[in-house]
Amino acid sequence: MKVLPVIFLLELLLLFANAAEPEYNIFCYWDGQSINRKHRSNFQSWDVNTKLCTHLIYGSSLGLDPAGSGEVKLNRPEEDLDYDQLAQVRRLRNIQLKTIISIGGWKDESKLISKMLSDSKKRDQFYSSLINLLYKTAMQGVQINWKFPAHLGSQPEDQKNFVTFLHELRIILQEHNFLLMVVVSARLDEATLAAYDIPKITKYADFVTLLVHDHQDPYSRRLSYNAPLSGDKIRSVESCVSHWVEHSNSPSKLLLAVPLFAQSYTMDSSNTVVGSPSKGPGRQQQDSLRPGYMTYGEFCKQVSRWEKKFDNIAQVPYAYKGDQWVSYENGRSISAKMHLVKEQRLGGAQVMSLDADDFQGDCGERYSLLRVIVSIIGNPDTLTTQKPTTEGIGLCPQEGLFRNIWDCQQYYECRDAKRIDYECIEGYYFDEKLGECQPASQVECKQDFVTWRPGQKRYSFENLPLNLKIVY
Template identity: 55%
Template sequence: MKVLFVVFLIVDSMLFTLASDTKYSIFCHWNTEAYERKKTSFFDSWSINVRLCTHLVFGSVARLDPMGSGALKIINQKFLDNRKEIVNVRRDSCKQIISVGGMKDDAKRFSKMAASMAKRDQFYKSLINFLFKWNCSGVLLDWQNPTSEDRDNFVHLLKELKIILKEYHFLLLVAVSARLGEATPRSYDFPKMAKHADFIILNTYDHQNPYGPKVEYISPLYGNGSRSVERDVRYWVEQSKISKKLILGIPLFAQTFTLENASNTVVGAPSKGPGRQHVYSSRAGFMTFAEFCAETAKWEIKYDKQAQVPYAYKYDQWITFENGRSISAKMHLVKEQRLGGAMVWSIDADDIEGICGESYGLLKVVVSTIGSPNILTTAAPSTDGVGLCPKDGLFRNKWNCQAYYECKYARRTDYECSVGEFFDEELGQCKPSAGVKCNQDFVNWRPGEDGYNSDNLPPNLRVVV
């Protein structure tokens, strides 16, 4: 059986609360369409670990009225019918943001709303009502692909909305296409947008198209032409003049293609179109990371060191995705360019249940790199989900005596003792650390160091970033 690729840099991360002293924001986007997925790809409020996020963004809940009034309309009543999804998440532990837009046909609705004072007024009223009713902390405007004719109206919308939201202490976020091209400066007034918005989410992957004529990386850090996250970020930093307001978007979902020739597997190879849909998410050209990592033994995994991204293929299927190594590289770009943080799109696409190792494995790479250094400990790496819980019971994490986990029905749930306590495996409870024998015998390894490969990993190896 093939060892589970380099998806995890298994990160130093098991504590669940982001300390308030972290200087970066970590936005967790939740695509509530995940309600419609099946089995391990299904995601609801019980799956959320909001303590790994500073902000939680609810997507696919509301959009502009299709009749053109400008008002906010609910599109996912199933989500809102159960108020615990929003109300039970404390605003002081994780700020909650409602996302508006995000679909291709929303661009015309935004354009008409922003150009009309009456329609803007309807939008403001309905938005404020929604934010108060659902105990939210702000709004993300996801206006995809505005035109040059929308440029001034976009700024005017942000200026007015910021004034209104500031009165009620709500946050204003805006998602933009970060890719370079002639349309970018024509569509966005960088300095003015940065002046009015609290945060600008740099969407680095929205230009990828599984229906295109060739296979392409979803979000290459480096590359030629217009496909370079690093170049796009530098441009936005230079133009906006306020790097701390810029948030780097990280895709946690995978994009799939069908190769025209199964023997030609390099990036840029001809494609017939999107890959076949997975049985759980049932969407062509798309897979959650959990869906993919659970079947990696069937795929040939590669890593492009120049672009700093992984990809894989099997038969005529080709997939582009993110793993711990590629996300870690992007997080170092966040720090280098002094951005305000990162947003993961979306947490529902991560390995929530820890099928392939640690729960929320990709999100925790983000946390380990730009989160507070005071919150990170280590979870044991695993190459096969079958071995995570061989029997029921409570077990101490062998990498961290303060952490432990429960195995029940072959599923693992992680916990942690209070500060100053270790988990006593014999008693099955947390006890003062002085009275618990703690043997943390492990070997540290960091990406880039020699000495190990996927064939000779010692059982006590701890991979850190």
């Protein structure tokens, strides 16, 4: 028997190691403003499912000192709401879940940021106040969310200054073992491309979140998809991801942002095709209270009354009703995006945002969109309901999700011997194998029961069949 050289064996081991499935991160962004929403769209710390995320990012109202000192401060100094919420986030920390604080989204503060970046003393004020904040709130890192360098009130030299800022910030954060994340606008228009030094940003950041969608889009005069997978060279997910992968040469640092909210428009004509005229944002909803915006939890409860379509080129769904038009995500569109994450070997995904999902389970399983992401790039064990330590009785003899034997559109969850009933949206049946609602045409549904109304003479207590469904 021949003995293989040691070097050859090592090469084989490395080959198999590289061929192994990479580990993906799932960053769950929590919009701190969601506490202001009404009714079942109001999101609290106890609504967070820590098992579905690898990292939790809390988006507070932190920004720069309006006086121009460069310090990080609450934009609402008269309120302690954010610090109360941050205390709740701190209690969610565990060994698996890492907690990050997000600073920015600073469209209205571009001039302040530009001045801070160009002044070493103001940058120092930013660094010291940030470190104090991270220790005070017990966060494990920071996400810098500035999507508008080199335009919208800033200066052309901000591209260079932003890199200097990130370089210095990384050195300081590493000394304290804090994580550095950056959110960028990944669109490929000239102004956005000119804003970023892609190789250096990815060099200094631990993770870079690629944002293709934009909350300002509903104010345009054209119906627009939120995050089309393909078909648009400037803002399609495929084009933007490919550009950043090529120029960063660090795909494992890149995260794909996935919008879980629905973006709505008011149509200016009866033409429902994307690109058709729009009057602006859709009507404000009673729970989310923002024009042009709906949480998926809001939208899924009313989607059965909308006309639904799916664009096979862009790989996204859209819907319309009256003069309202909505771009949103569903299981199919998110699956396509997650397969792109795997193809490009990205570092994972960031959901925008956790509170916009159907976290209450009003339309089926709780966090139904996030669960699609977890099922493809996450740990599937987190989706499996653990067996109870004690045996249940009655309608819930064991844990899990089960279809109603009388109605394929309905299903129920058994947890701790308690039953919770759900219903798929119109035109969908519950698929027990997948554990989720699917188009009715794709689900086998046997309705081989016998109906009987009390008082009918056909049956009595002596000859009731086992497959009898009693109706009233």
